[in-house]
Amino acid sequence: MSTQQPTITYTLTDEAPLLATCAFLPIIQAFAKPAGIKVTTSDISVAARILGEFPEFLSEEQRVPDNLAELGRMTQQPDTNIIKLPNISASVHQLISAIKELQSKGYKIPDFPEAPKTDEEKAIRQRYSKCLGSAVNPVLREGNSDRRAPKAVKEYARKHPHSMGEWSMASRTHVAHMKHGDFYHGEKSMTLDRARNVKMELVTKGGESIVLKPKVELLDGEIIDSMYMSKKALLEFYEEQMEDARKTGIMLSLHVKATMMKVSHPIVFGHAVRIFYKEAFEKHGELFKELGVNVNNGLVNLYDKIESLPTSKHEEIVRDLHACHEHRPELAMVDSAKGISNLHAPNDVIVDASMPAMIRIGGKMWGADGRPKDTKAVIPESTFARIYQEIINFCKTNGNFDPVTMGTVPNVGLMAQKAEEYGSHDKTFEVPEEGEARIVDIETGEVLLVQHVEAGDIWRMCQVKDAPIRDWVKLAVNRCRASGMPAVFWLDPYRPHEAEMIKKVKTYLKDHDTSGLDIQIMSQVRAMRYTLERVIRGLDTISVTGNILRDYLTDLFPIMELGTSAKMLSIVPLMAGGGMYETGAGGSAPKHVKQLVEENHLRWDSLGEFLALAVSLEDLGIKTGNARAKILGKTLDIATGKLLDENKNPSRTTGELDNRGSQFYLAMYWAQALAEQTEDVELQSHFAKLAKTLVEQEETIIGELAAVQGQPVDIGGYYWADREKMNAVMRPSKTFNAVLDDAKA
Ligand SMILES: NC(=O)C1=CN([C@@H]2O[C@H](COP(=O)(O)OP(=O)(O)OC[C@H]3O[C@@H](n4cnc5c(N)ncnc54)[C@H](OP(=O)(O)O)[C@@H]3O)[C@@H](O)[C@H]2O)C=CC1
Numbered sequence: 001m002s003t004q005q006p007t008i009t010y011t012l013t014d015e016a017p018l019l020a021t022c023a024f025l026p027i028i029q030a031f032a033k034p035a036g037i038k039v040t041t042s043d044i045s046v047a048a049r050i051l052g053e054f055p056e057f058l059s060e061e062q063r064v065p066d067n068l069a070e071l072g073r074m075t076q077q078p079d080t081n082i083i084k085l086p087n088i089s090a091s092v093h094q095l096i097s098a099i100k101e102l103q104s105k106g107y108k109i110p111d112f113p114e115a116p117k118t119d120e121e122k123a124i125r126q127r128y129s130k131c132l133g134s135a136v137n138p139v140l141r142e143g144n145s146d147r148r149a150p151k152a153v154k155e156y157a158r159k160h161p162h163s164m165g166e167w168s169m170a171s172r173t174h175v176a177h178m179k180h181g182d183f184y185h186g187e188k189s190m191t192l193d194r195a196r197n198v199k200m201e202l203v204t205k206g207g208e209s210i211v212l213k214p215k216v217e218l219l220d221g222e223i224i225d226s227m228y229m230s231k232k233a234l235l236e237f238y239e240e241q242m243e244d245a246r247k248t249g250i251m252l253s254l255h256v257k258a259t260m261m262k263v264s265h266p267i268v269f270g271h272a273v274r275i276f277y278k279e280a281f282e283k284h285g286e287l288f289k290e291l292g293v294n295v296n297n298g299l300v301n302l303y304d305k306i307e308s309l310p311t312s313k314h315e316e317i318v319r320d321l322h323a324c325h326e327h328r329p330e331l332a333m334v335d336s337a338k339g340i341s342n343l344h345a346p347n348d349v350i351v352d353a354s355m356p357a358m359i360r361i362g363g364k365m366w367g368a369d370g371r372p373k374d375t376k377a378v379i380p381e382s383t384f385a386r387i388y389q390e391i392i393n394f395c396k397t398n399g400n401f402d403p404v405t406m407g408t409v410p411n412v413g414l415m416a417q418k419a420e421e422y423g424s425h426d427k428t429f430e431v432p433e434e435g436e437a438r439i440v441d442i443e444t445g446e447v448l449l450v451q452h453v454e455a456g457d458i459w460r461m462c463q464v465k466d467a468p469i470r471d472w473v474k475l476a477v478n479r480c481r482a483s484g485m486p487a488v489f490w491l492d493p494y495r496p497h498e499a500e501m502i503k504k505v506k507t508y509l510k511d512h513d514t515s516g517l518d519i520q521i522m523s524q525v526r527a528m529r530y531t532l533e534r535v536i537r538g539l540d541t542i543s544v545t546g547n548i549l550r551d552y553l554t555d556l557f558p559i560m561e562l563g564t565s566a567k568m569l570s571i572v573p574l575m576a577g578g579g580m581y582e583t584g585a586g587g588s589a590p591k592h593v594k595q596l597v598e599e600n601h602l603r604w605d606s607l608g609e610f611l612a613l614a615v616s617l618e619d620l621g622i623k624t625g626n627a628r629a630k631i632l633g634k635t636l637d638i639a640t641g642k643l644l645d646e647n648k649n650p651s652r653t654t655g656e657l658d659n660r661g662s663q664f665y666l667a668m669y670w671a672q673a674l675a676e677q678t679e680d681v682e683l684q685s686h687f688a689k690l691a692k693t694l695v696e697q698e699e700t701i702i703g704e705l706a707a708v709q710g711q712p713v714d715i716g717g718y719y720w721a722d723r724e725k726m727n728a729v730m731r732p733s734k735t736f737n738a739v740l741d742d743a744k745a
């Protein structure tokens with residue numbers, strides 16, 4: 001048992017979750033103090049990560065420690081307890097905006113070199129790339145994932161069902177994915193017979209060896225995959241699908257995961273933009289090259305780059321871009337009022353969130369006229385796209401799901417130690433020329449996996465270590481036992497990687513007592529069908545999946561069941577013994593910040609934070625023997641249940657209860673629950689006082705919180721907002737602040 005003071009590390013992130021934290025932290029601190037629990041913070045916002053990366057450009061006072069690296073180290077300690085809120089996984093456009101904001105605030109960090117030429121620029125670009133895309137989660141997720149809807153949340157959704165759209169049998173919405181030439185069809189996989197060091201090399205037709213990755217250290221029993229996507233096949237696929245959509249008069253949308261697949265998916269996205277606007281690219285290609293246009297970062301990059309051109313040239317290009325729309329299908333919009341289409345930025349339409357949102361409203365995306373329409377959802381990689389077609393077929397036949405009666409689908413996801421595709425960025429390459437892509441044992445020269453690739457193909461190596469797989473199987477068995485639900489491993493025996501996984505799963509299941517448990521292995525499409533057939537009968541089924549399906553399914557089912565994945569409990573039992581508690585699966589909701597700044601109403605629901613904190617406290621109590629932490633955890637769960645019963649969640653509408661009001665009620669109910677428990681009388685009397693004050697002051701506090709709404713507010717920035725201003729905005733009730741300060745004293 002640790003002798004150190006029990007400590008929770010609460011992460012400070014970006015956008016809406018950070019704003020919510022400004023209000024919630026003082027509450028947590030007031031409740032944790034009497035239990036002797038320390039609550040520290042760690043800033044992992046994209047701006048802090050940028051500053052942490054470039055200390056030598058900053059003055060002593062401006063420097064920010066490399067918090068992410070420190071948290072990464074902490075994941076290896078058994079007493080670690082981290083609460084992780086959603087953070088921005090930055091696109092190039094967002095990164096540049098954050099850099100500009102920091103520079104304007106006097107931080108002399110370098111510009112982002114979009115097309116680095118000199119060695120110095122290349123080095124800076126390399127350092128900035130650490131802040132791009134999904135950069136936080138892979139470092140912190142040193143454990144597998146356990147995401148589920150707690151009973152109280154599920155019951156709340158049943159009592160207060162969110163709206164669902166109608167599905168028509170005549171809906172034309174469907175998924176289009178590649179039938180050949182994608183990663184699914186070009187994959188080879190093997191399980192290592194012993195630890196090896198390998199390199200990734202391309203042997204050209206002329207016999208030259210180009211080493212793309214000099215060394216990857218692999219452990220015994222690790223599964224490695226070599227897979228490629230053919231550029232030629234991808235371009236043909238886009239051309240076919242765009243033409244089919246145009247001819248048949250259906251809208252087109254493109255869904256990728258450019259944040260987590262930060263190397264491969266921007267390339268896949270860029271090809272779609274270039275094909276859609278083919279004529280404009282043919283006509284102005286040379287100029288675009290000179291200007292350094294890179295539409296892998298979206299059409300927004302092209303618009304930015306042509307800004308500097310003389311007006312006549314600028315207008316000519318815009319006209320030519322618009323002309324392309326005449327022989328292309330209608331495009332799904334991200335913001336039809338502003339004319340922002342699906343091709344504007346690669347991470348505006350993120351597959352895990354966008355496909356469920358589309359299915360929830362009856363299979364529609366928004367058209368240029370602001371109306372919902374049927375769509376051809378293009379998801380190039382077929383590996384996982386097929387699950388969406390299956391659920392669409394199901395909805396067309398059975399109608400939409402009913403949140404009142406549908407069962408629940410928790411997930412146990414393989415994620416630890418950069419498992420599978422999501423950990424493949426440093427081993428993903430755009431092939432420079434035709435040749436043989438080889439993974440070679442450095443010591444013996446043995447070629448382990450080899451494939452024929454062409455210029456422009458995307459070649460990558462994925463790995464998954466043996467220990468995380470064992471841990472994942474164990475977690476699945478434990479969840480199956482604890483919940484009494486059947487569990488299905490979504491694994492496709494026809495996919496080489498998953499065939500290797502199936503062998504391991506079968507072996508490691510034998511390490512556990514599975515008597516009386518219903519555990520099956522099914523390919524993804526069958527698993528989806530089986531699960532959905534149970535879901536509409538109100539039956540629950542655990543999905544046990546690899547890393548990508550973990551991501552997809554933990555938005556898909558929560559969005560159908562609860563309206564948002566932000567209400568999920570998301571636990572990462574760290575393999576080294578500690579715990580990380582993520583809040584939901586929801587993003588960082590930029591729309592919410594806009595509403596706060598314009599109307600001083602924050603509609604972010606902190607339910608995910610409440611759920612995470614309760615488990616964090618309970619685990620802390622168990623691991624450190626701190627009985628008060630356990631009581632705090634238990635009573636917080638009671639308070640959260642009451643919050644749901646009383647329907648004190650934030651409203652979307654300005655003028656009604658928002659995040660701050662909801663947090664006040666949580667504090668009041670939590671204090672009441674602590675006052676009601678009898679396990680610890682000292683704690684009981686301490687919180688009885690607080691509960692009494694909060695009840696007495698309820699009207700005043702709610703009045704003070706409501707009074708500020710409706711006016712614009714200034715938080716002094718976006719990516720690096722002013723802490724004092726944010727705190728002032730998020731803590732507008734003098735009365736509540738005084739009560740909390742008093743409780744902390
Ligand atoms: N774990 C992480 O760190 C994650 C980070 N991200 C990052 O977040 C950014 C945006 O991602 P995106 O997927 O578009 O998600 P958003 O943040 O835009 O969320 C999608 C929608 O879900 C609803 N929502 C999400 N969380 C809450 C909440 N707590 N309370 C109320 N409503 C909520 C909102 O709906 P409404 O409009 O109805 O209010 C919101 O617009 C990206 O940078 C992405 O990379 C995304 C996923 C996870």
Ligand SMILES: O=C(O)CCC(=O)C(=O)O
Pocket residue numbers: 089133134135137259260352550551554585
């Ligand atoms: O890391 C990210 O960018 C997003 C993570 C995510 O979507 C998830 O874990 O569900």
Ligand SMILES: [Mg+2]
Pocket residue numbers: 352551552554555585
């Ligand atoms: Mg996700």
